[in-house]
Amino acid sequence: MNQKIPATVITGFLGAGKTTMIRNLLTNAGGRKIALIINEFGDLGVDGDVLKGCGAENCSEDDIIELTNGCICCTVADDFIPTMTKLLEREQRPDHIVIETSGLALPQPLVAAFNWPDIRTQVTVDGVVTVVDSAAVAAGRFADDHDAVEAARSEDESLDHESPIEELFEDQLTCADLIVLNKTDLIDVAGLGRVRDEVASRTQRKPVMIEAKNGEVPAGILLGLGIGTEGDLANRKSHHELEHEDGTPHDHDEFDSFVVELGPVADPAGFVGALKSIISAHDVLRLKGFVDVAGKPMRLQLQAVGSRIDHYFDRPWGSGEARTTRLVVIGLHEMDQGAVRAAIEALV
Numbered sequence: 001m002n003q004k005i006p007a008t009v010i011t012g013f014l015g016a017g018k019t020t021m022i023r024n025l026l027t028n029a030g031g032r033k034i035a036l037i038i039n040e041f042g043d044l045g046v047d048g049d050v051l052k053g054c055g056a057e058n059c060s061e062d063d064i065i066e067l068t069n070g071c072i073c074c075t076v077a078d079d080f081i082p083t084m085t086k087l088l089e090r091e092q093r094p095d096h097i098v099i100e101t102s103g104l105a106l107p108q109p110l111v112a113a114f115n116w117p118d119i120r121t122q123v124t125v126d127g128v129v130t131v132v133d134s135a136a137v138a139a140g141r142f143a144d145d146h147d148a149v150e151a152a153r154s155e156d157e158s159l160d161h162e163s164p165i166e167e168l169f170e171d172q173l174t175c176a177d178l179i180v181l182n183k184t185d186l187i188d189v190a191g192l193g194r195v196r197d198e199v200a201s202r203t204q205r206k207p208v209m210i211e212a213k214n215g216e217v218p219a220g221i222l223l224g225l226g227i228g229t230e231g232d233l234a235n236r237k238s239h240h241e242l243e244h245e246d247g248t249p250h251d252h253d254e255f256d257s258f259v260v261e262l263g264p265v266a267d268p269a270g271f272v273g274a275l276k277s278i279i280s281a282h283d284v285l286r287l288k289g290f291v292d293v294a295g296k297p298m299r300l301q302l303q304a305v306g307s308r309i310d311h312y313f314d315r316p317w318g319s320g321e322a323r324t325t326r327l328v329v330i331g332l333h334e335m336d337q338g339a340v341r342a343a344i345e346a347l348v
């Protein structure tokens with residue numbers, strides 16, 4: 001019988017550094033042929049674009065498959081399984097499969113899919129790697145005010161959840177075989193110690209934790225964990241699975257995303273500064289995309305995680321490519337979409 005192909009699931013909250021880590025992995029994968037399955041929340045395909053642009057020989061554009069019909073955990077049957085089946089039918093099978101979940105995905109249903117009959121005989125989960133934004137943990141982003149949550153629940157009995165961000169953060173940690181504490185460049189040693197403690201306190205399991213900056217983790221550490229995670233799901237139940245043992249499907253109603261499309265931006269520094277204020281004022285969780293800077297041959301890539309914004313010219317606009325500014329905005333459901341959109345549109 002053929003050996004099973006190992007598949008690594010990379011999860012972690014919005015903006016933790018999953019795509020950055022995978023990009024780094026592709027450049028140091030030591031000749032392994034890697035197939036990538038990428039899933040994003042928000043229909044703009046930024047991650048796929050970033051990864052296809054890295055030109056790694058061991059992972060061509062054909063080997064990068066984007067799943068864009070919502071979070072991978074909700075589309076397992078309709079999207080993930082057929083994609084996997086097609087991938088396994090290819091003449092040239094990959095040595096390793098890497099799956100990047102959306103920042104809002106629960107890894108558990110995805111890992112469970114590896115127990116489906118057609119998949120189980122051919123692929124196994126090498127390990128689940130959860131990437132953590134250490135700076136965001138240090139800033140208390142995942143530690144919600146429990147009193148406030150309790151007060152909201154007592155006013156509205158239909159609220160059966162803790163804070164959705166906190167819950168998801170814990171679910172992603174609970175499923176981990178390896179936790180990467182990323183963005184260590186943004187905090188000091190004492191802060192990192194507190195982040196370790198905080199992360200450890202959020203899961204009953206004791207997965208290995210390593211530290212990284214810019215997702216720089218050697219391929220030899222990320223790949224080849226050899227866990228077979230699909231056989232150990234009983235120890236990794238999500239909040240939703242624990243609360244709804246009858247199998248009620250979960251959803252992502254607590255989060256929303258939309259795309260803003262704009263004309264050329266004349267003053268990129270001013271644009272970024274103003275975006276920062278909008279993000280803070282409306283508690284936008286994640287904003288990313290590409291900007292058409294007037295008069296520049298290069299495309300500006302923009303990545304905001306909370307109000308931290310990175311931006312750089314990543315590549316020239318293609319000759320047949322329409323120059324446009326497109327940004328995907330992700331926030332909690334209660335974010336005032338109309339106000340955020342209007343504020344961004346008013347910037348050009």
Ligand SMILES: Nc1nc2c(ncn2[C@@H]2O[C@H](COP(=O)(O)OP(=O)(O)OP(=O)(O)O)[C@@H](O)[C@H]2O)c(=O)[nH]1
Binds near residue numbers: 040184185
């Ligand atoms: N300072 C710093 N920035 C980082 C580090 N790792 C990633 N980033 C930046 O954080 C931003 C988000 O990184 P991504 O790799 O796109 O994060 P992601 O987890 O793939 O994000 P989603 O797909 O939206 O969930 C980018 O601007 C990265 O350059 C790090 O270690 N330090």
